[in-house]
Amino acid sequence: MRFPLLFAFLTLLYTACSSDAGEGPPAYADQTTPAIQLNQVGFYPDQPIRFTCADTQAVSPGAVATSVFYVTDAKGDSTVYEGTLSDSVNWQDLAGVTARTGTVDPLPVGEYRIYVPEVGYSYPFRVQDSVLRDVFVGSMRGLYYQRAGAELPEVHAGKWARAAGHLDTTVYYHPSSGRSEGTLSSPGGWYDAGDYNKYIVNGAFPVGQYLALYEDVGDPAADGALNIPESGNGKSDYLDELKYELDWMLTMQDEDGGLYHKLTTLAFDGMVMPEAGSGRRYVVGKSITATLNFAAATAQASRVYRDYDADYADRLLAASRRAWSWAGNNPDAFFRNPADVSTGQYGDNNSDDEQAWAAAELFATTGEQEFYNDLQEHPPRVRFGAGVGWTSYMANMAAFTLLRFPDRVPREMYDHLEGLVVTLADSLVQRTESNAYFQPITEFGWGSNSDVMNAAMVMAAAHLRRPRREYIDAIGHSMNYILGHNPNAVCYLTGFGERHPMFIHHRPSASDGIDEPVPGLLSGGPNAAQQDRPETTYKPNAAPMQSWADQTPSYASNEICLNWNAPFSYVSGFMEYVAAQTGN
Template sequence: MKKFNSVVLSVALGSALSTSAVAGPLLINQLGFTPESEKLAIVPGSDANELEVRDLNGKTVLKMDAPMVYDWEYSGEEVQTYDFSAVKTPGTYRLYRGGEYLGNPIVIGDCVYEELTKGAIKWFYYQRASMPIEAQYGGKWVRAAGHPDDQVIVYGTDARTAPGYEKAVGKKHPKAGQNVMINSSKGWYDAGDYGKYIVNSGITVFTLLEMYEDFPTYMDTLSWNIPRELKNYPALLEEVKYNLDWMLTMQDVDGGVYHKVTTLMFGASVMPELDGAPRYAIIKNVTATLDFAAVMAQASVIYKKADAAYAETCLKAAEKAYAWAKKYPKAFYKQPSDVQTGEYMHGGEDGKDEFRWAAAELYRAKVAYGAGKDKAAAGYLADLKKNKFTPDGAWWGNVNMLAAFRVAKDAATFGADLNKAAKKVVMDEANNLRAVGDTSGYHLPAFPWSWNWGSNSAMANNAMVLLHAYYLTGDKSYVDGAQQVLDYLLGKNPMEISYVTGFGYRSARFPHHRPSEGDLVDDPVPGMLVGGPHLGKQDINLDGKELWKCPNYAAADKPALAYIDNRCSYATNEVAINWNAPLAYISGALQAVYLGNKAASVK
C-alpha cells in the first residue's frame, strides 16, 4: 500500500474492454446495491481526483476525496477504492470524475439480488438429466431429454457382490462376464460435461439445503419457472429432490455408494441426446459414501415437514452408508486406467473430513427424530468428538467446514465443547478473510490458495464463511466481507466482467458448457457462474504452441488476469454445480439479510 504521488491514468486490465470509457473504467458490482449494503467502487490507477455521485438529474449527492492507492498483487495494478455507502436512497446514479462519468449507471434498490438468486437456482433445472427442457420453462434453451440412465452398467470388478443381493434385487446374480445394470436416472449434469458425480453433488446439495435451512421464510417467498409436481414442496426443495432421487440410486444393497455415472471418456461438444456412449456406475468408495451419508442425513431433517416418508428413506440410506464406510474406511477411489472422466479425488485424502461431516449430520438427524440416545447416535457423537475440526475448507476435496457450520450453529444439539471448537474454526477463518478484505487493493477476501481451478467458487465459499460468522456474532462487518465477494463476481474485478452469464452490463458469454456450445443459441443459459481466473492454464500448451490460440490468456502472469471468455477454456470458463450453489447461497443470503431476515438455523 502507498499514498498517491502522481497523476497516473494507466490501466492494467489484461484483455478487458471498457463498456464506457469517457473518463476511465469503473470496476463495480454491475447489478447494484441495496440501501444498507457496503458500496465500493474500484478505479485503476493513482490519480488524485475526487469523485462525485450524481443522480440521473445531475444532482450531486456525495463527494469523495481521492483515497489511498493500493497495489494488488494478484493483478499487478495500482487501484483506488471509493466508498459511497452513505448513499442509501433507492435510485440510479453515476460516478463522475472531472465532470465526466465513469463506467455504467449504478442501481440502488431493495431487491437487487433476488433475480440473480432465482437465476442461479434455476440453472439446476437446465442441468437436469433424463428429461427434456420444455419451451414453457426453458424458453429458447429447449432441448430433448438426454441420458435416461435406466440401463447403467456397473463398472468392472465392482459388479454386485453384496451379501443378500438375490433377495434384495429379486433375481440371481449375473454370471461372470455378464453386465450388471442399474437404473440411475435423474440428477444434475455436473459441469460442462454430462457426468453425474456423488462427491460434487454432496457439497452442492449441502449448500442449497443450507440456504433453505438458514432462510426458510425468505426462500418460501421465491418462485421461478420450473415444472412443479410436488405441491407440498417449496420450489428449492423440489429442485434439490431431483438430484437426491438420483443419489439414492447410486447406493448398492450393501450400503456402499458408487462414485459417478459417466461414459468412459468425455464426450464431444454435442447436445445430451446425441451423447449415446454406454454409461457406467463406477466404483464404490468411502468418500462418495460418506458425502452421500451426510447429505441424506441433512435432507432427512429438512424434508421431514414436507414429506415424512421421503425423509425417513433418506435417513435409513444415510445410516446404511455410514455403516459401510466404517467397515471400509480405506476404500478410496482410484481412477481405472480406461476411465478418463473427472476423478473428484485428490492426493492426501484420508477421509477424516468426510467422517467428521457425516457424523455431525447423522447425529443431528437422530436427535431431530427423537433417537439421540440410541446406540447409533452415540456412535456418531463419539466419532465426531474424537475427530477434531481442522482450519480447512470448504471445497469438494475438504468438507471440514461444512461440519463446522453445522455444529457451530447448534449448541443445543452438540453441546458446549463441540460447539465452541466449531465456532473457533469458523471465526478464525472469517477473521483471516476479513483482514485480507479490509487491506487488499480490490477489497477481496481471498487467500493465495483461493486462486485455483474454479477460483470463483473458492471466493463464494469464502463468503459463506463470512456469512456464518455474521450469524454467530451479529457483526455486520462480516456481511460487508461477503458483499465484497459478490461485488467481485459481478464486475468489481480486473477483467471488468460479471462472471455470471446473463447478469450485468458485460457478462461471460462463451462458457465451456456442452449444451451452450451445441444448442445454436447465441446467448448462454443465464445464471451460470464460470470458473474464473487462475494461473493453472491446463487448457493451454505452455511450450509456445498455443493449443487454443488464446494469446492474451496464455501470456497472463497474474492470477486475477488469467482468464478468457472462450468456450475452449475449460480451465477458466467451465461451469459446475458446486460453483453455482455457493453463488446462489451468497446472493440469496445477502438479499435475505438486507431484507431483515435472521438465520433461522442458529440455536
C-alpha cells in the same frame, strides 16, 4: 453460441487516471469503460458503494492524478454525489493493475453510474431493496437447466428449451464397480459441470450447501418462485429442485450400502447438445468419499424434508445409515480412475473431513451416541484455503451443522467449534480489507470464484452465532467481487450485469445456436495455473487475478460446476435474508 472470443478487454483500459479533472461529468453518450470496476448488479440502500479505477500501467512517480469522481443517474443527466479517489495503489503483482479506489456513502433507491473525468462512465448499477433476489433465483434456475434426462420446455426454459438427453435407464456396470452383469436404472440428477456426467462426491457436497441455506434462513424459494415443472404443487420450489438431485443420488447406492462413485461415459462427450450424446454410460467405482458425502447429505436432507414428506425423510435416513455402515467397513476404498476412464476423477486420499461431516449430520438428526463418539475421535478440522472445495470443506460443513443445535451438542464441543469458526471468520474479514478488490483470497486456482463464496459462507456462519456488521460488510465485498468488482470487470454469473461471460465452457451453451449462454451459471474464475493454455489464449503475462478467458475451450477458468453455484446461491440467499431482517 459458435464464435470464439479472445478476452482482451484489458488493452482498452484507460490510462487517464493520471490526468487532470475536468469541469464535471459530460452527457452520457452510451459509452462505458471497463476501467471503472464495480458490482454491476447493485447494492442495498444501507450499503456503501466501493469501486476501483484501474490502470494496467504503473503510475510514474510524481504523476498528477485526478482525484475527483461523480455519481450520476443512469442517463448521466444529473449528479447526485461527488467524491475523492484514493491515492494510487500498486496491485500489479496480484491483479495486474495500478488502482485508485472510491467509496460512496449509501445512496437512495435508484439506478446510477460512476463518472471519472477523462476515464469515462461505469456500467450501471442499482440501489434497491432485495437487490440480490434476481441473482439468487437465477442461480437456482441454473440448476434446472442442468437437469439430466429431462426435456426443458419453453414455458420453463424460455429460449433455452431443449430435448431430453441421457435418460440413464440402462446404465452399464464398469468392472471397477464390483459388478459385471446386468444394468442399472439411474435417471435424473444434475449434470455436474460443462460436461454431461454425474458424480456423487460433487453432487452430495453442493446439496449439503443448499440444505444449509434452508436450515439457516428458512425456505428461500417458496412454491412458484422458480418456474420449474413442480411449481404449483403446494411445496417449496427450493426443495423440489434439490429433490431432483437427491432422487438420483438414491439410485446410486448399491445393495450393500456403498455408493458408486460416478455415472459417466468412458471419455467426455464432444461439444454437442444432450440429446446428441451417444456414448455408453457406466457406473464407475465405489468409494468411501462418495459414500460418506452421501451419508452426510441424506442425513441432513432427512431433517429438512421431514415436513415436506415424512416417508421420504425416513427413506433418506435409512440410506444414510446404510452408507455410514459401509464406510466403516471399507476405510481404504479410495477412488482413482480406471485406465480406460478419463472423465472427472474427484479423487481424494483422505476421508477425515467427509467422515466428520457424515457423523455431524447423523448426530444432529438422530442424537445417537455412536455418532457423537466418532466426532470426539475425529473432530472437524475447521480451516480455509484456496481449493478447499470438494476435498475438505466438508469439515466446515460439519462445524456449521453442529452449531445449529446448541441444545444437542455438548457445551465443550460447541464452544470449541464456535471459537474456531469465529477466529477463522475474523481472519477472513481482515483479508478483505487488505486485499486488492477487497476479496478474501489471494491464491487463484481452479474454481477460485467458489473459494471467494466459500469464504463468505464461513463469515455467514460466524455472523449467525455472533452478529457483527464487519461480517456482513466483508460478505458484501465478496459478492461485489463476483458481480463485477474485479480486474476483469466481469460479473461472473451468466445472464446478469452489463458485462458477463458469453463463451462459458458448457456444452449446451456452446452448441444450442443461441448467442447468450444458459443463464444463472457461475464461471469458475481466474486460475493462475492456466492448465488449458494449449486451447486458450490468455492475456500475455497475466497476473493471477487476470488469468481468466471468456473462451469456450477454457475449462480451467470459464467452466461452470455445481459446487461453484452452490456457495453463490447460499451467499446471495443469506444476504437477502439479512437484508429482510434489517428492512432492506
